[in-house]
Amino acid sequence: MTMNASILDRPLRLSDRVSSQIEAWISERALAPGTQLPTEKVLCERFGVSRAVVREAISRLKAEGCVETRQGLGAFVAAAPGEGSFKLMREVDPDAGDAADIFELRCMVESGAAELAALRRTEADLLRIGRALEDMEQALVTGDGGAVTDDAFHLAIAAASGNRQLERFLAYMGRQFSASRVPTWSEDGHRGGRAAEAQAEHRRIFEAIRSGDAVEAGVAARVHLTAAARRLGVVLRRPEQNMDTTDRVARHGEVA
Amino acid sequence: MTMNASILDRPLRLSDRVSSQIEAWISERALAPGTQLPTEKVLCERFGVSRAVVREAISRLKAEGCVETRQGLGAFVAAAPGEGSFKLMREVDPDAGDAADIFELRCMVESGAAELAALRRTEADLLRIGRALEDMEQALVTGDGGAVTDDAFHLAIAAASGNRQLERFLAYMGRQFSASRVPTWSEDGHRGGRAAEAQAEHRRIFEAIRSGDAVEAGVAARVHLTAAARRLGVVLRRPEQNMDTTDRVARHGEVA
């Protein structure tokens, strides 16, 4: 006959106590994601335990998702409990290759968002997207506030897709990239016609979503992102096959 | 010159692999709560690692809530890993339709990854994908280790896409979703033919990537993910238009 009540009396393992204290320490100071934790050695001295115990404690925090470790660097706060998501994708360098990679990724996901938006958009969604479009139209005249509204436009489409994961992801990526939209809407961008060009692409996307044509919406989104990359001078690898693949197929579909 | 030595060779911590394999092992055999796990010593010999690694792996499973340990007694299955991994999904969003959202998102991104992989795969990539495929083939016979290799298969494709942002994103999503692959490779999955069905879809994807047919690779990936969702009983909203959109278009492209 086993004493099941012993679960409550069970001896507290050292690693449990240590992990609790570290977690409390993070919470109390409200450490921002990315903050570096003390090294294992320091933690050993502070808690008076061996490194094995500290490692098990940190291992537990890793499993809970609030700590990340990188060999040779250290341990870092990953995210406050409950909000861990795409945080893993931080530290994106606006470097050369990364920019192309991100454009490719956005092309896949945003075209998908446009397709879903065409299928599921509500009247409220259309109103929101349309308002962003009008604001950009005005920005074309006044030459002001284009970049901000551009963000709003793409976010509104993501929201209209009805897929909350997609919306969160695109919101994140959009934030990463809002800086790159600036050149399009800069003084130079207006003069060089880049702003007007982008706006024409935006109108095509909006029309497709309004009319409920998913295929056309996806194509329009892909065209827009490919053109945006070109306008920013980002060189897409194997451009002749790369992002045009589905586009080309879709055109055949249209013709057929 | 960028080192394409790639992400997956590095962040492969031993303890992560061991914990994944133990978790998959529990899932595939559908071990009842209370079942005793092999001792640490046995696990060390079986995986060929030190006790520290095994202990970290088990520590992770403890944190996930699917394993409990008692000093002097051993380690025991606490709850079905399905519930334990639901905890990971809970972090994303406790909503019901969340699984469908994630499937949609994965469908977009993984099909894109397959297309890019078909265009850019190196011989080393093909070797790695092929090895994962063979491992799954063997898992079909032995009934063991299918879920882990399934992860490896999709990650290898992501790596072959040559897009590091994509690879990181899919690695993240894969971790969130590896639990959902378990039913396919469980005992029940083998008996019901779900494993064989999935494997056939995998072969189609691999063949397309090997032959460099981007369109076919994308189609095969979309078919696979749609089927996977169906096998798991996930209801995709508006299935008749939803994920089939680009698929239908691509087929027209093939015919044309």
Added chain:
DNA sequence: GGTCATCTACTTGTCTGACAAGCTCGAATT
């Protein structure tokens, strides 16, 4: 024979020391 203390074998928990792998930064080299 039955009861109880003890002893043994085995498990997980903790400690220690060492080396490997990966990263940062600055000095030395070209």
Added chain:
DNA sequence: AATTCGAGCTTGTCAGACAAGTAGATGACC
């Protein structure tokens, strides 16, 4: 000045040892 390379840090892994806790066999005692 730009580049290379190594010292010095970090975490990751290994090996062996002992402490603490448990179950079951052993054996003594009634």
